[in-house]
Amino acid sequence: MATARLRDVAERAGVSIRTVSNVVNGYAHVAAETRQRVEKAVAELGYRPNLLARNLxxxxxxxxxxxxxxxxxxxxxxxxxxxxxxxxxxxxxxxxxxxxxxxxxxxxxxxxxxxxxxxxxxxxxxxxxxxxxxxxxxxxxxxxxxxxxxxxxxxxxxxxDNVAAAFSATEHLFDLGRTRIAAVGDQPYDTGETAQLRTRGYRDAHAARGVPVDESLIVATHRFHLSDGAEAMAALLDHTDGPPEAVFCYNDLLALGAIRTLLTRGLRVPEDVAVVGFDDIEAGRYNTPTLTTISPDKxxxxxxxxxxxxxxxxxxxxxxxxxxxxxxxxxxxxxxxxx
Missing domain, CATH: 3.40.50.2300 (Response regulator)
Known part of the structure; x- marks a missing residue:
């Protein structure tokens, strides 16, 4: 079957080639009834515009x-x-x-x-x-x-709004009755602004509840990878005051790595330690347990x-x-x- 041309669409719709071109290219100044006729002809003929020619x-x-x-x-x-x-x-x-x-x-x-x-x-x-x-x-x-x-x-x-998102994640953990909440993923250097904003939200949530921040529960990571989360969680479990009641991780990979360490150490999630991630990646929806997370509208x-x-x-x-x-x-x- 021959490929439909601009001329074919124009003949089917009973309009000029220029009018078809205007509709296909999204120009606003085309009457609604005319636009509908052209779009119907495009659909019926299976017309596909030559994007390369248009862009050139x-x-x-x-x-x-x-x-x-x-x-x-x-x-x-x-x-x-x-x-x-x-x-x-x-x-x-x-x-x-x-x-x-x-x-x-x-x-x-x-x-x-x-x-x-x-x-x-x-x-x-x-x-x-x-x-x-x-x-x-x-x-x-x-x-x-x-x-x-x-x-x-x-x-x-x-x-x-990373500050508001981190505040919401930490507030959720407070609402569950957890008060000793760790944060995993801080990056206190020039290229770590996203992490720093999430730390600010974490701190703001503590201030709103009147709970002092335990600085030893804020764990920095170089990257946001599974291994970083696993290692950070291991360090928290070896804390002199014992494991935290909950952990807010700055992305889902950190959270999934943290959960792995918790489970291998014999702790239950969320009964012993509740975990929140950030990003709402697909893997978190199918993990065991499924992952509570901040979901940005990607x-x-x-x-x-x-x-x-x-x-x-x-x-x-x-x-x-x-x-x-x-x-x-x-x-x-x-x-x-x-x-």
Missing amino acids: KRGRTGMLALVVPELDVPYFSELARAVIAEARQYGYTVVIDQTDGEPDRERELIMGGASAARFDGVILSPLSLSQADLAQRVGSDPLVLLGERIAESPYDHVAI TQIAQLAVERITRRLDDALEDPPVELWAPHQLVVRESTVGH
């Missing part, structure tokens, strides 16, 4: 870059899936790269030049970039930052980031950069309340 005409590549620290951290792979699905709605292909949090790699991927010229826009979750790095960026292609905001950044930013994060790039491209948007907040919620499961 616009001087674009039709590709967006998504740059994350670590693809093998499930939060980022699940986020990547959401970004790909959202970008597809706009006719974009997503190319993914990882930086391992290395400053030179992050700078390389935002600075323009031959590699960056392949992309119409970049969505970046940085660990090491500074305000000075961003100020040196060349090129006019849109950049959207994910995660923690770099002070006075000249670029759009999408995040969740779909909304992807939608906000992609929409911001397409607006700056299609509308030539030159408004000042904006900070956009995606919602989050506490999902209560077996690791804190049992079966």
Whole structure:
């Protein structure tokens, strides 16, 4: 069967080729009844626009870059899936790269030049970039930052409220009657802003309950991996005052690693130690016990980031950069309340 052409759609809908092009390209100034006729003809004929030709005409590549620290951290792979699905709605292909949090790699991927010229826009979750790095960026292609905001950044930013989320997680443990609550995942160094905000929320929850923070129960980790959580939990179990009553872990991998150590040491979750994670990755929903966690709306994060790039491209948007907040919620499961 021959591939349907723009002309075929126009003839079926009884409109001009230009009108079909306007509908397919999403231009607003088309009468609703005309738009419906064209969309019906597109569906009936199975017409597929030539995205490559369209992008070349616009001087674009039709590709967006998504740059994350670590693809093998499930939060980022699940986020990547959401970004790909959202970008597809706009006719974009997503190319993914990882930086391992290395400053030179992050700078390389935002600075323009031959590699960056392949992309119409970049969505970046940085660990090491500074305000000075961003100020040196060349090129006019849109950049959207994910995660923690770099002070006075000249670029759009999408995040969740990490302080409020950590407060909610810790408050949940207090509500269960646990008062000796540990925190696993603090990162008291320059690239650890996300962790530091979660520590702030943990501290704020203690202050709200009038419970002093035991500094020895805040355990720093270099990364947010399973092994880091397992090792941190082992250190807490060897604490001179005995194990904590509950643990708030700064991501789900830390929490799953912590649970493994608890179980191998003969402790029960949540009867002996309740555990909360962060990110709501798929593995946590199928763990034994299932994992109570903070669930950031990854779909909304992807939608906000992609929409911001397409607006700056299609509308030539030159408004000042904006900070956009995606919602989050506490999902209560077996690791804190049992079966």
